[in-house]
Amino acid sequence: MAFFYIFFFLALLIFTLLVKNIRTTNEISKFNPPPSPPSLPIIGHLHLIGSIIPKSFQKLSQRYGPLIHLKLGASTSIIVSNAQVAKQVMKTHDLNFCYRPQFGSSHDFLYKGSYFITAPYGPYWRFMKKLCVTKLLSSSQLGRFLHIREQELEILMKSFVVCSNENRSTDLCLDFTIFSNNILCRMAMGTTLFDKDIIRCLVREFMHVGAKLSMGEVFGPLGKLDLFGYGKKLRKIVGEFDHILEIFLKEHEERNIEDCQGDMMDVLLEVYRNPNAEVRLTRNDIKAFFLDIFLAGTDTSSVTMQWAMAEMINNPNILRKLRAEIKSVVGPTKLVRESDVSKMPYLQACVKEVLRLHPSAPFALRQSAEDCKINGYDVKAQTRTLINVYAIMRDPQSWVNPEEYIPERFLDSADEINGGDEHVSKMDGGDDFRFIPFGFGRRGCPGSSLALRVIEVTIAALVQCFEWEVKGGGKVDLEEGSSFSVGLAKPLVCYPVTCFNPFEVCD
Template identity: 70%
Template sequence: MNPCMDASGATVLCFIFFSTIAFLIFKSLITRSKNSRTPPSPPRLPIIGHLHLLGSVIPKSFQALALRHGPLIQLRLGASTCVVVSNAQVAKEVMKTHELNFCNRPQFGSSEYFLYKGSGFVTAPYGPYWRFIKKLCVTQLLSSSQLARFVHIREHEIEKLLKSLMVCSTEGRASDLSFDLTALTNSILCRMAMSTTCFDQVNDAEEILGLVREFLHVGAMLSMGEVLGPLGKFDLFGFGKKLVKIVDKFDRVLERVLEEHEDKNSEAHGGHTCDMMDILLQVCKDPNTEVRLTRNDIKAFFLDIFLAGTDTSSAALQWTMAEILNNPGVLKKVRAEIDAVVGTSRLVNESDVPNLRYLQSVVKEALRLHPTAPFVLRQSSEDCSINGYDVKGQTRTLINVYAIMRDPQVWVNAEEFKPERFLEETDGSGGQRVIAMDGGDFRYLPFGFGRRGCPGSSLALTVIHVTVASLIQCFQWKIKDGVSMEEGSSFSAGLAKPLVCYPVTCFNPF
């Protein structure tokens, strides 16, 4: 037998074999593409996926991708896959039509290093534990009656801020409103949650504020490790160890405050107003509750409260003030309304807010342009169809509320700050009312929607309205180098630069 003929025949057989395999694979791919209805996806690179398409401001990057590829897109960020929703119609499908299927929130890498793993409320699976804590929030912890009990706390903290700004005014010094407003929201939250402030001897609130900021930074870095896939488990950059140390410090502060509350509650005296920690301790000791809370459950709840409430409320205040100062006509109208409703002999208070309609529209517009949580995070439980595409179970879903509330298809001059868009005539006499934008209007989602909407929205809005009104009523504001409206990088919702202003006292209520 000719060896050359054998070699030639073997080559032909190999060619036929591999050609057949290639054809079958190609046919399989073609068939799969015809049957598959996965959401559209931009062209991606090997390994990194779509990471190269993201700029420094993530919500804005996702918005730009949606304008090119549609309101529901699938992105591959390294080893992690998610779908991104960018208009009101698709958001309604996810958050209302398929609400029960999207009632869970995704877990990220930081949970692996979390001392309270399994106890957190914000990321807890939709089930008995989550429903129980949500019910506590609505009926006790953040109820309207509980908020009313602590009106004196909010008034006192705002008055302290105003007095410190008046000192700045007298001395001709600038004020870093970014710092001052964060300290304000943290002190209000600490006093309502566990009766401690930045001015206590042990500085619990000040320490908590520092730990919350560290947690947000390190937790974000660790969660970004999701793009590394299995490699993220090795904590290559040490963020996991840092997070463990931060939570351990937070735990020690909380343990000390818990013990103080237990000692106080064990004494035979009454008459004190129960803060959130008192309420949770009572629930913890009640043998008849639907769910028995542990000490870790209580601590995890407070960590969630501080993470969700301090910087977000502060960011909303900063953006609102920045927009007002950047629009002199708006500032003039807000001041005129306060003078007309409140007068010039007393400080504005919470009971005045329902009559300050233009102020309410200003805050609504600031939250539209600058949502404090640019993304609503959800995860599907089962396969479903969204906007005509197949979304598999366990898919991480990001609702880009930043893009939705700047959608030029539903908002006229979407990028402009126009508070008047939230006002409408009540009758022919020139009276106006604020357009509510609630009840499932998915064009406007600053606090999410449905079962997993923000339970603290009423508190946040109360603090924002009365604080902004007080700052406008008591001071003229001078800006040395103008108001920077640059947005923070990454997933941040805050201003990129501190809001530094010179307060000039124009009304002293003290």
Template identity: 65%
Template sequence: MAAITGSILFYSMSCLVLLICTMLFIAKSFSVQVLNSGTKPRTPPSPPALPVIGHLHLVGSVIPKSFQNLARLYGPLMQLRLGASKTLIVSNAQVAGEVYKTHELNFCYRPEFGSSDHDTYTGSYFITAPYGLYWRFMKKLCVTQLLSTSQLGRFTHVRDQEVKNLLDSLLQCSREAKACDLSLKLTSLTNNILCRTAMSTTCDAEHIYRLVRGCLELGAKLSLGEVLGPLAKFDLFGYGRKVAKVKGELDQILETIMEEHEKELSHKTCEEEERKDMMDILLQVYKDPNAEVKLKRNDLKAFFLEILLAGTDTTSVALQWAMAEIINHPGVLNRLREEMDSMVGTRRLVKESDVPNLPYLRAVVKEVLRLHPSAPFALRQSAEDCSINGYDVKGQTRTLVNVYAIMRDPQVWPNPEEFLPERFLEGNAMEMKGQDLSYVPFGSGRRGCPGASFALTVMHSTIAALIQCFDWKVKGGTKVDTTEGSGFSVGLAKPLVCYPITRLDLFSV
């Protein structure tokens, strides 16, 4: 009993010290702000806050929707304090334009989360790198080589094979009248495509994915630890050390794959040179003494970690939402199928080269990404003080552009909560590059997602094949449960479990 009492006392005292430190930090920050400026700054509107926790009590499980609801009360630019961390939330296209265009260079930065003490890749990440020589060099590599149209074309056979592998497994389920977890199968598909495209390997794909999932889950917890402000660097909950352990395992796998590539690179034939994967390209840059930027080995491994973290779940979640919405809207499914039967026929499997002739398929994908963006937030950080929407924004301010809210804005989108692919046909066939800031599924500006073409290519061909070859029956009901999951990513709350019913057996065609 004495031990239990002592533990409770220790825990209580620890919490008290934590609360006092956080309150002192907030009070000091406020005092410095007032002293350093002769006049009181015009700060963005903010809901009433509670001591210590700030606005955390106002944030529900579906975070983008919570911020959207708060924006309806406090405006398209508001300031929230999540514990000790202050964040600006942008919720409409007009204000997003000031971040993405008017002050683009000032917001060409992304904040980092967690302590660098437990991350061996600190300083090597591309996604969070400061806007400078290294970031510009890596972005140029992505656009011109790693994720270019020609590089995607070299790996068409990989995507075709993985889609056919998926269809084969679904045909087997159909023959046995078994339900399948389509969520798992789509995640496996995207992970295999990424591993083969980036590193020409599938031997470690499943193990890599488990580690990637661990990084994502622990990373989300680590980012929530930012509410502790300066105390976050002490890694009080141990998430930083756990992430470091998972990244250490990934590092060993990546190092092994890199060594294998280095051995093979010098023996490649001219034909094999034409099929260089991302790792081959980066290793050549790494070994080039005349390269504009001298890459370190850690830079390469950090890049592949980011590719896996950013690409696997986002594309898989988008595919899951696409199938859920199509199954729940029979009219959309029938129109998709009619378009494919008309343009492709029923004697061969749809190909990537057919997509330009399938406008309704492209409209469906656009509507999926409008209603269910894979990255509901675009994260930025200001470099210097500026004015946004008439309010004063200090340098180093974290800014979240709520893409989820922008693409459901009723002032821009009629019936914004409804799934209506027709809105993207004819005169409203919006492009995906973020020029129209009311539609930004892949962000906008210099920091826009460089992998957009890859994601769209996988989505179009996979959805087309699944609709062409199968009818779908939902396990345990007539419709898919489209309840949104908790957290930042807003995937389906429940797995997408269905019975595939063979419509056309085109696997061997």
């Protein structure tokens, strides 16, 4: 009898396993994943990835299709590389893909659970997004701090006049980074020059160490062991940043109401103190928000301005055409202002073309919440999705001569350049997924309006007031660097030669 029971249970176990195996086999046979290149054990597709990651993904997509699956060590992702598939992810299935992936380095962040950029789609994220749109980065708020941007632009321009008078070169990469960071710091917290420089250095260190720590993803669970000490370094950097932010928070809290400048910190503190706020913010929420905006805003505008100057220096005809437009709009005796930009279609086209060729954020990061179908393939829930913005905006199926800098393609008269597509000249990141430098949908960049205001007027002022000569002569080396923002590989060192000094005219 005992033997019978043993036999019965063994038979039942075998039958259960067989049924489970059949179901698993059927599920696998029904599952249709995106195509994937041949991979190697353990490292997956890492051997196919070069130092310029978006370009490596672009080459793979040209061979395997606009939606591919890659295994990078222990990390897996799908890569989107054309406008049609990007539209499915960022519009058709926007609600499903409105989550951001969490990377291995996130457990080393002091403000874990408070980050707006990577927050899951929910009440906290929706509240912070609404706050950005209606208060922190609204048109009225940007208008209130126009004087800050004008003052910082004048400081930048005067520094170039001094360089010109002394026949001295300047590193535009460093100049633009300091300039962008100064504007951001003053609009956010009303800091002094000393404090701004500390923040700029901390942000640069954070990005450098954070990028290395994120590579721990390829090691899977081993990445959490912090074998190279990057987690410890990151915690130290964030701790220093936290100390500085706490100083400014206390200064803002001690102000009288009439002394408040209405900067971003004042706005957030007002919400923090409001017991009836839709979402009660913590002190860490405020600090995390500032870390987010400094990480997202310090290098992005700077890198775009570097590429704009590099492309125009290498294309003197474009530079002359832009200078003529500026002179016709503002005249020969005053410095260009933000209010002039709307009357300068060629300037706007020049900036759009820079953003197309050299997006400062080459990837838009998403993660699916539920299983779905994209481009006919099955995508499981929690799948990390990288929209290769760099590849999409250089796709030869969408753009004529996609590797060339041709601002005219964004003008109304550019039908021939655009391959007969009139809509190309009119798109501004709206519903045309061939041009998405700031992303799209719920997770689109909330700071795009500020970035464009700064970039457009700055480029206009540099072209209006100076000729630019590359140190060493010749053209700018347009080799791309391997950093996350894909900036120039080498510093952009130039001699400014004054052709119009607005400060002499004003005096």
